[in-house]
Amino acid sequence: MRFERAHNHTWRKIKSALAVGIAFGSALLVITPLGLVFFYLLINGAGSVNWDFFTKLPAPVGALGGGMANAIVGTLELLALAGVIGIPVGVLGGVYLAEYGSARLNSVLRFLADVLNGIPSITWGVVVYGLIVLRFKGCSAYAGGLALALIMIPLILRTTEEVILLVPNGYREAALALGVSRWKTIVHIVMKTASKGIITGILLALARVGGETAPLLFTAFGNRFWNHSLSQPIAALPLQVFTYAISPYDDWHRQAWAGALVLVTGVFCVNILVRILTRGRGASVV
Amino acid sequence: METPEQTVMERLEHGSAPPPDAEVPAAHTFEVKNVSIWYGEKLAIDNVTLDVAANAVTAIIGPSGCGKSTFLRALNRMHELTPKTRMEGTVLLNGEDLYSSTVDPAIVRRRVGMVFQKSNPFPTMTIGENVVIGLRLNGVRNQRFLNERLEKSLRMAALWDEVKDDLHKPGTSLSGGQQQRLCIARALAVEPEVILMDEPCSALDPIATAKIEELIYQLKARYTIVTVTHNMQQAGRVSDYTAFFYLGRLIEYGPTTKIFTNPGEKQTEDYITGRFG
Amino acid sequence: MGVAASIAVEERSVQERMARPSRFGDKAFEWLTLAMALAVVVLIILIGWQLWIGSSVAIKKFGFHFLTTSTWDPVAEQFGALPFIYGTLVSSLIALVIAVPLGIATAAYLTELAPLWIRQPLASLIEMLAAIPSVILGLWGIFVMIPWLRDYPFPWLKRSFGWTPFFSGPIYGPCMFAGGIIIAVMILPIITSVSREILRGVPDLQREAAYGLGATRWEATRIAVLSYAKKGLFGAVILGLGRALGETMAVTMVIGNTPQIAVSLFKPGYTLASVLANEFTEATTDMYLQALFEVGLVLFGITILVNLLAQLLLRTIAAKSATRAVQ
Numbered sequence: 025m026r027f028e029r030a031h032n033h034t035w036r037k038i039k040s041a042l043a044v045g046i047a048f049g050s051a052l053l054v055i056t057p058l059g060l061v062f063f064y065l066l067i068n069g070a071g072s073v074n075w076d077f078f079t080k081l082p083a084p085v086g087a088l089g090g091g092m093a094n095a096i097v098g099t100l101e102l103l104a105l106a107g108v109i110g111i112p113v114g115v116l117g118g119v120y121l122a123e124y125g126s127a128r129l130n131s132v133l134r135f136l137a138d139v140l141n142g143i144p145s146i147t148w149g150v151v152v153y154g155l156i157v158l159r160f161k162g163c164s165a166y167a168g169g170l171a172l173a174l175i176m177i178p179l180i181l182r183t184t185e186e187v188i189l190l191v192p193n194g195y196r197e198a199a200l201a202l203g204v205s206r207w208k209t210i211v212h213i214v215m216k217t218a219s220k221g222i223i224t225g226i227l228l229a230l231a232r233v234g235g236e237t238a239p240l241l242f243t244a245f246g247n248r249f250w251n252h253s254l255s256q257p258i259a260a261l262p263l264q265v266f267t268y269a270i271s272p273y274d275d276w277h278r279q280a281w282a283g284a285l286v287l288v289t290g291v292f293c294v295n296i297l298v299r300i301l302t303r304g305r306g307a308s309v310v
Numbered sequence: 311m312e313t314p315e316q317t318v319m320e321r322l323e324h325g326s327a328p329p330p331d332a333e334v335p336a337a338h339t340f341e342v343k344n345v346s347i348w349y350g351e352k353l354a355i356d357n358v359t360l361d362v363a364a365n366a367v368t369a370i371i372g373p374s375g376c377g378k379s380t381f382l383r384a385l386n387r388m389h390e391l392t393p394k395t396r397m398e399g400t401v402l403l404n405g406e407d408l409y410s411s412t413v414d415p416a417i418v419r420r421r422v423g424m425v426f427q428k429s430n431p432f433p434t435m436t437i438g439e440n441v442v443i444g445l446r447l448n449g450v451r452n453q454r455f456l457n458e459r460l461e462k463s464l465r466m467a468a469l470w471d472e473v474k475d476d477l478h479k480p481g482t483s484l485s486g487g488q489q490q491r492l493c494i495a496r497a498l499a500v501e502p503e504v505i506l507m508d509e510p511c512s513a514l515d516p517i518a519t520a521k522i523e524e525l526i527y528q529l530k531a532r533y534t535i536v537t538v539t540h541n542m543q544q545a546g547r548v549s550d551y552t553a554f555f556y557l558g559r560l561i562e563y564g565p566t567t568k569i570f571t572n573p574g575e576k577q578t579e580d581y582i583t584g585r586f587g
Numbered sequence: 588m589g590v591a592a593s594i595a596v597e598e599r600s601v602q603e604r605m606a607r608p609s610r611f612g613d614k615a616f617e618w619l620t621l622a623m624a625l626a627v628v629v630l631i632i633l634i635g636w637q638l639w640i641g642s643s644v645a646i647k648k649f650g651f652h653f654l655t656t657s658t659w660d661p662v663a664e665q666f667g668a669l670p671f672i673y674g675t676l677v678s679s680l681i682a683l684v685i686a687v688p689l690g691i692a693t694a695a696y697l698t699e700l701a702p703l704w705i706r707q708p709l710a711s712l713i714e715m716l717a718a719i720p721s722v723i724l725g726l727w728g729i730f731v732m733i734p735w736l737r738d739y740p741f742p743w744l745k746r747s748f749g750w751t752p753f754f755s756g757p758i759y760g761p762c763m764f765a766g767g768i769i770i771a772v773m774i775l776p777i778i779t780s781v782s783r784e785i786l787r788g789v790p791d792l793q794r795e796a797a798y799g800l801g802a803t804r805w806e807a808t809r810i811a812v813l814s815y816a817k818k819g820l821f822g823a824v825i826l827g828l829g830r831a832l833g834e835t836m837a838v839t840m841v842i843g844n845t846p847q848i849a850v851s852l853f854k855p856g857y858t859l860a861s862v863l864a865n866e867f868t869e870a871t872t873d874m875y876l877q878a879l880f881e882v883g884l885v886l887f888g889i890t891i892l893v894n895l896l897a898q899l900l901l902r903t904i905a906a907k908s909a910t911r912a913v914q
Contacts, residue, residue, distance in 0.1 A: 040803035044700045050692035051701070051709060054779060057772045058716040061727045068730070113623045120620035135898055136627040142826065142894035143887065144833025146860050147634060150883040153867065154637045177626055194430035198493070201388060202444030202500055203420030205608050207616035212447055216434045235720025238835040238860070242867045262722045266836065269726045277730065284723045295718050299711070416608035449606025459601065501601035 062288075069285030072278045077286070082248050082264070085273060092283050094250050098165075098259040101251070102244060103230055105169025110176030111226055117177070118184025118222075123210055134185070140178040146238035148174050153242050165251060165258035168244025172233040179232065183225025187218045224298050231294040235287060237262040261287045337364040339504055339534040340385060345399030347380055349392060354380045356558040357399070362551075367526060367535045369549035369566065371542065373581065377558040378538045382506050385536060386422035387415040404503065420448065423497035427509040429489035431481030431496070438477035440492055444500045459499050466532075467495035468525050487518025491525065498529075505529065507537040511544065523548050542582060546570050554578045631891075638887055641880030644873070653881060659846040659862075661870075666878035668885060670846040674763065674856035675889075678838060679831035681767025681852070682774055686831075687824050689771075690778030691813075697779075698786040699794075699808045710783070717776030725840030728769045733760045733841055736768070741853065752850040759843065764852035766842030770831045778827040785819035785904065786812055822900030829893040833886065835860040859886040 076091045083090025121130050152171040157163055191214050199209040215222065237260075240246075245257035246267060261283055268280035340362035347355040355377045362368050362385075370378040383389035385401060387408060401408045408418050431440045439446075441463050442456045450456060460477070464470040469491045473484070481492055490510060497505055507526070511519040526535060526548050539545050545552055545566065552569040554562045554577075562569060562578045573579045639646075645653065649666060656667030693713070697706050737760045748754040789812050797811035813820070843855020844865055859882050870876040 036803050036806065040805035043805035043808070044696075047692045047696035047700050050689045051696045054689055054693045054775050055709070055712045055716060057724075057727075058712060058719070060731065061719060061724065064727055064731050065723070113626050115623075116620045117623035117626055120617075120624035124617050124620060125624070133624050133627055135902070136631055138898050139891060139894045140627055140630055142829045142833075142890060142897070143634065144835060144860055144890055146833070146835045146863050147638075147883060147887050147890075150641075150863060150867070150880065151634050151637045154641045154880065155633075174630060177630065181624070181627065192430070194426060194428055195432060197388065197391070197424075197426065198430045198432070198496070199443075199447070200391065200416075201386065201419050201424035201426075202447070202496070203416045203418075203605070203608065204444065204447040205416055206613045208447045208612070210616070212443075213432060217432070219434070231718065235718075235722070237720070237722040238864055241864055245868070262720055262836075265726060266722050266840075269722070269729060269840065280726055281730075284726050287720060288723055291718050291720065292715065295715065414608050414610070420602060420605060445601075445605065448608075450604050452604075455604070499601075500605065 065281065065285045065288060068278070069281035069283075072282035073285055077279075077282055081250070082279070083275075085276075088275060090279070092259075092261065092264055092279065092286070094247065095259040095261045095264040095283065096286070098244070098247070098251060099234060099261045101165060101254070101258060102168050102172055102240070102260055103234055105165060105254070106172035106176055106233060107226075107230065108173075109170065110173035110180060110229070113173075114177045114180025114229070115184045115222060115226070117181040119188060119210060119215065121181070121185040122188035123214070134182070137178040137181050141182070144238070145175055145236050146241075149239035149241055149243055152239070157243060160255070162255075163243055163245035163257045165244060165254040165256065168240045168258060168260065169254075171239035171243045172236060175233050175236065175239065176229045179229040180225050183228065184218075184222050187221025187225065188214060190221065191217045220301055224301050227294050227298050227301075231291045231298075234294075235262055235291050237266050241266075338362060339364040339404060340536075341400075341402040341405075342385075343400045343402075345381075345384060345397065345401060347377075347384060347389060347398075348396040349380075350394045354558055355384065358555075358560045359399075360553060360560055360563050362534060362536055364534050365530055365532070366550040367530050367537060367548050368551045368553065369545035370536065370538045370553045370555060371540070371545050371581070372555035372561075374540065376555040378555045379508055381555065382508055382536060382538050385504070385506055386419045386424055388419070388424060390415060420444075420500050421502050422504045422506060423500065423502035424506045425490070425493050425497055425508070425510050427512055429486060429493050429513070431484070431489050431492050433480070433482050435481055436478050437473050437481050437484070437492060440481040441495050441499050444496060448500065463495040463499040466498050466529065467491045468521065468528070469495055485518070487514050487521055490514060490518070490522060494522075494525065494529075498533075502533070504534045504536065507535065509538055509540060512540065519544070542570075554581060556581070634887060638880055638884040642877050642884050645877035645881045648874070649878075649881075653878075654885070657846070657848055661866075661872070661875045661878075664872065664874050666874075666881075668859070668878075668882055670848050671857050671859045671862050671882060672885065673848045674766075674842065675832055675858040675860070675886075677763055677852075678766040678770055678842065678856065678858055679828060681764060682770035682831045682834075683824065683828060685768065685771035686775045686778050686827060690775050690823075690827070691782050691820060693775075693779045694782035694786055695808055695813065697783050699812055700804060710780075713776050713779050716772075717780070721773060721834065721836040722840075724769060724772060725837035728765065728837055728841040729761075732769065733765055736760075736765055745853070753852050756849075756851040756853055758853050759855060761841050761843035761855055762853050763842060763849075763856040766838045766856060766858070767852070769837045769841050770834045773834050773837055774827040774830045777830055778823055781823035781826055781901070782820055785816045785823060785901075788819070788904070789815050818900060819904040822897055822904060825893060825897035825900060829890055829897055832893060833860055833890045835864050839864045859883075859889075 076089055078091060078096065079093050080091035081094055082092065121133060148171045152167050156167040156170060195213050195217055196209055199213045240260050240263050244260055244263065246263040247257045247259040251258040265280050265283040265287065268276040268283065338361040342358060342360050345355055345358045346353065358381060370382060372378050380389055384397065389395055403421065432443065435443060438460055441460050445456060445459060461470060464473065469488060472488060481489065484492060511522050514522065523544065529535060549566045551564065552566040553560060554569065556577055562573060562575045569578060570582060573582060645666065653666060653668055654672065655669055657669040658665045658667045659670065697710055701709065737758055741758045744754045745758065793811040793815050794807055797807035802810065838858055839861040842858060842861060844857050844861055845855040846857045847854065862882055863879060867879055870879055
């Protein structure tokens with residue numbers, strides 16, 4: 025009996041160690057693509073990221089060199105447009121969910137926001153195409169910006185709600201007890217206290233839509249030249265990467281890698297910035 | 311405006327609770343009549359009638375869950391922030407009905423300030439900004455006036471000498487006791503008539519507590535103070551009048567010396583002597 | 588009698604300097620934020636309405652045949668979306684087969700099995716993976732993953748499993764299997780992080796009970812944690828499925844984009860999202876555009892159902908853990 029138990033115990037220990045090993049292997053496998061993508065971006069892209077890349081327009085087929093200046097600026101313009109619409113709607117909507125509303129209404133709205141976050145981003149492209157592009161007879165920066173804005177809204181709404189709910193009730197009460205009106209309490213005390221978290225949510229949403237290609241394909245459309253009017257098609261970094269990647273030209277492939285490297289660097293910088301911001305948050309809220 | 315004598319007469323006519331201190335006819339800041347409060351279905355305050363003396367410290371004591379905090383919050387309509395609250399009865403502040411439909415709760419709260427159990431200076435603001443934020447958010451722009459109020463409020467809260475060179479530092483950089491005095495200064499800055507204190511010392515060490523108690527003693531020259539406390543010794547030290555609440559009802563109310571030395575009710579005596587659950 | 592009237596002027600000058608509180612400001616702000624919050628309702632209705640309007644003629648013309656026929660010929664104006672539906676489902680299924688075990692094992696590693704110091708950095712790396720834009724993964728897929736798959740794993744699979752219909756026929760490179768793998772990479776972060784949250788929500792009492800009975804680390808994880816969290820993990824999987832169905836750029840770049848229904852996973856395929864990405868700007872006739880809008884409607888219909896299911900599953904879990912917290 026005793027021996028059997030001991031034997032059984034050893035076997036169980038081995039099994040446990042084996043399971044831990046497999047789980048470790050899985051974790052390693054999950055992050056492998058991250059390492060590989062980064063490695064190949066550096067190998068294939070770093071050589072083409074130079075001054076010209078940031079300052080020149082794309083070169084015509086066959087001509088060497090050229091850059092993606094228009095696409096970089098285009099992405100920034102699209103993000104600005106998206107932010108103008110998406111940030112106020114998302115932040116104020118999040119404020120409503122956290123500060124007002126009945127429990128039932130809010131849980132429905134929250135639910136819908138989460139469902140919206142799962143809608144494929146290309147769907148937004150199709151919707152904006154129908155709403156704007158068909159109606160105004162042409163792709164434009166406005167259409168692209170709107171598509172990105174609509175993706176941002178539920179994202180920002182949920183993060184804003186979450187960080188506002190983290191603000192201790194004592195601050196609300198303290199302000200209200202001074203005879204400050206509800207809305208001023210929310211704007212000047214609650215939102216100000218949660219501002220780091222709100223900004224974090226906004227930055228993450230911008231980083232996310234900044235890398236989106238699908239909703240821009242037939243809204244912003246892309247442009248090989250500078251965009252001179254927001255009602256004209258506009259270039260965007262991810263779009264340009266896509267166009268170059270599926271082209272048959274080696275030189276464009278190099279440019280695609282360079283564009284991808286710049287894009288990923290931008291997205292990761294925002295993510296790291298967010299990490300630094302949130303590290304400070306724990307200390308200041310409590 | 312009515313005179314104190316009228317108030318006393320009126321109260322005697324209505325046959326409510328006996329005057330807390332029969333020898334000195336006190337003016338009354340609050341007249342609370344037949345107040346009941348429900349949270350949803352739960353009755354939190356059961357038909358309480360009591361007058362709060364002006365320029366005195368009134369302590370509200372009782373076991374936890376007895377409704378003392380709810381009662382305190384009813385004095386500046388803070389309890390209305392809890393959803394599904396219902397209230398009956400009247401509360402008069404210097405003769406005016408706080409719950410009249412024409413009165414804005416924000417105005418009530420400007421006149422009846424509040425200090426909370428956990429000190430809560432706004433974390434995004436400096437010491438100076440914390441003191442004048444009430445005035446600022448209530449539309450006072452005049453910088454000279456704000457500076458005047460800043461110094462005056464901090465002096466009244468006995469904090470000026472300690473922080474006058476650090477006004478630009480974050481309010482949360484202060485010690486616990488200083489933070490609580492900062493919150494008192496913040497409440498004083500809007501020049502209320504009453505200060506409500508909800509267990510203001512329960513999170514503080516004995517030295518910080520002593521400072522706050524000393525401050526309360528000084529403040530009553532200018533303000534009416536109502537404080538909730540679960541600390542009997544503290545009630546005995548700082549208050550002029552004591553109200554004992556139990557299960558939402560006012561069991562006994564009178565001069566602190568009488569309540570503590572010669573309580574009229576068995577329940578009060580049990581609670582004060584610590585023979586209570 | 589107004590409140591202000593009773594205030595002695597000299598004594599109350601501070602109070603008098605303050606502005607009267609405005610109920611209008613409070614109401615206006617509440618209504619403004621409500622309007623913004625209702626945007627989520629408006630957006631859902633907007634998507635459904637626009638896709639419906641955009642495809643109404645095609646819906647009338649093709650009816651159910653749109654979903655059940657497989658000819659996609661814009662020139663002859665014959666539109667059957669079956670190959671895309673098939674491609675979407677199969678590529679997502681492949682992705683789930685790969686991503687679910689890996690994701691859940693990683694989540695278990697992160698919450699139960701890994702040494703403490705490794706957990707946070709590893710979780711951060713997975714978040715970084717989630718931050719890689721789809722188009723960049725696609726780029727990597729075209730130029731790195733597909734050549735490698737073509738040279739090493741695919742020939743081996745063909746040698747070993749070529750007798751099954753799934754791994755037979757010529758190896759092209761871009762194919763359904765490559766699409767499934769790239770989708771797996773895209774959905775791994777979300778499956779892992781949601782599963783991790785679910786496992787974290789398992790009360791410590793569960794673990795303690797198992798350890799108290801002398802369970803090993805793995806036994807405690809399996810019996811006390813994983814089986815307890817079954818429903819939540821299922822929610823995480825369904826959420827991952829929702830993302831997989833709608834994944835666009837990376838798949839488009841590696842799946843081959845050929846509207847056919849082929850059993851062999853080495854053959855190119857096409858998904859609903861890919862056909863939108865590729866053909867929307869080429870839609871020259873009204874009926875072609877209508878058909879594409881209908882493809883969008885089908886995609887929206889499928890993903891919204893899957894997401895509704897996922898959120899419902901995850902919500903019952905959340906509600907349960909909330910009540911637990913109260914107790």
